[in-house]
Amino acid sequence: MLTELLTGWITHQRWFAGKGRPIDNLVVDSDVQLAPRLRHVIISVHQAGACDRYQLLLGTDAPDEYRFKPAHIGEDYYDAAYDADLTCVLLTGMAENRDLGPLRFRHLDGVEINTSLRSLVLNAEQSNTSLVYGDTYICKLFRRLTPGVNPELEIVTALARRDGTHIARPYGWIETDLDGEPTTLAMTQEFLSNSNDGWALALTSVRDLYGTLECSASEAGGDFSAESFRLGVATAQVHHELAAAFPVDVIESQEVKRMVEEFGRRLAVAVAEVPELREHAHVAEEAYQRVSEVAREMPVQRVHGDYHLGQVMRTPTDWIILDFEGEPGQPIAERRALASPLRDVAGMLRSFDYAARHLLADHVDADELRPRAVEWAELNRSSFLAGYSAGGGHLRAEDAVLLRALELDKAAYEVVYEARNRPTWLHIPMAAFQLDR
Incomplete structure (x- = not known):
């Protein structure tokens, strides 16, 4: 059962905030098919009377190379953030302003996104997961979700529209509604490769x-x-x-x-x-x-x-x-x-x-x-x-x-x-x- 697999897997992820506390219940709140073998899943994790929501890119029918940690979840499931053959969907969705079920993919006015680039997960972060596409973009997945527009997206896009200096250029974002509020799931910016x-x-x-x-x-x-x-x-x-x-x-x-x-x-x-x-x-x-x-x-x-x-x-x-x-x-x-x-x-x-x-x-x-x-x-x-x-x-x-x-x-x-x-x-x-x- 998927919820049982996720319960055992999520406690070992760096971005999971509830380490050291038992999970009382895990519920799948949203499950959207993004592409063959790729699903976007939002889960609620209940611990000691509190509830936190997380998102993951869920790969199915796992190829042999993804049957390892941290990508491997169990049976044929794996964390598809590590699969460059699937994560192209994120760039394509933003480039085309797609709506996929409750998910909205958007790009800033006047920008073009190269959808041919392959992704690589950065290993340095703990609270989020960042995908680097070539040496051009970095897409940050906000693993732990809080209802509302993420302040980083709000600030960087506002400054970019005013031709602000000292920021990495934003390109696009992914959002959905949580508790009736538009909520940021991910954002893509310029990758500062030579820095x-x-x-x-x-x-x-x-x-x-x-x-x-x-x-x-x-x-x-x-x-x-x-x-x-x-x-x-x-x-x-x-x-x-x-x-x-x-x-x-x-x-x-x-x-x-x-x-x-x-x-x-x-x-x-x-x-x-x-x-x-x-x-x-x-x-x-x-x-x-x-x-x-x-x-x-x-x-x-x-x-x-x-x-x-x-x-x-x-x-x-x-x-x-x-x-x-x-x-x-x-x-x-x-x-x-x-x-x-x-x-x-x-x-x-x-x-x-x-x-x-x-x-x-x-x-x-x-x-x-x-x-x-x-x-x-x-x-x-x-x-x-x-x-x-x-x-x-x-x-x-x-x-x-x-x-x-x-x-x-x-x-x-x-x-x-x-x-x-x-x-x-x-x-x-x-x-x-x-x-x-």
């Missing part, structure tokens, strides 16, 4: 610095600060484009204070779960108090929402920003909510700290290298902020208080995450509560 992600480039710089003990961060061969400046400029420009493409607002000082109160509640939760944070919690509490004391009106707008070095790509000509989905696991309404652009700035500043420090986890010379990590992070943080200001980002002297609070709120979240998932990295966010910035 490197910011995290990898930053780590190259850090490794170079750690291997050249006689040089400063600005003198080592892997100096990253010029790129940090350019990234700051790009970030400010994207914030400007977001403000032009979507509504903006100003929240009153009382709302700012309520926001800071929420920071405090999250900090208390973090302290309860990670007792090591207790002796340093006063650093964040004092930072939050300073924001409350000087609280005033705060401009808010659409932002990236989950901004770090792993979300940016360096092409031969510029920085490109990816993954405008917002914080994973949050409701779409929260991910679409207006926020201070300084939230993105704070996220990138935290990412510089991570890049500088994570190599120290098991390093034999960690104590000797720690000051160099601080030096690298501070150099690139200041370069990023300088670029952000040069690019037109609103960063006044009085904003430093709010930015510090946003950083510590992010660090409190990181403390809990690392304690749960990567205890050897816990020292990285903990350091944010000990540095005098």
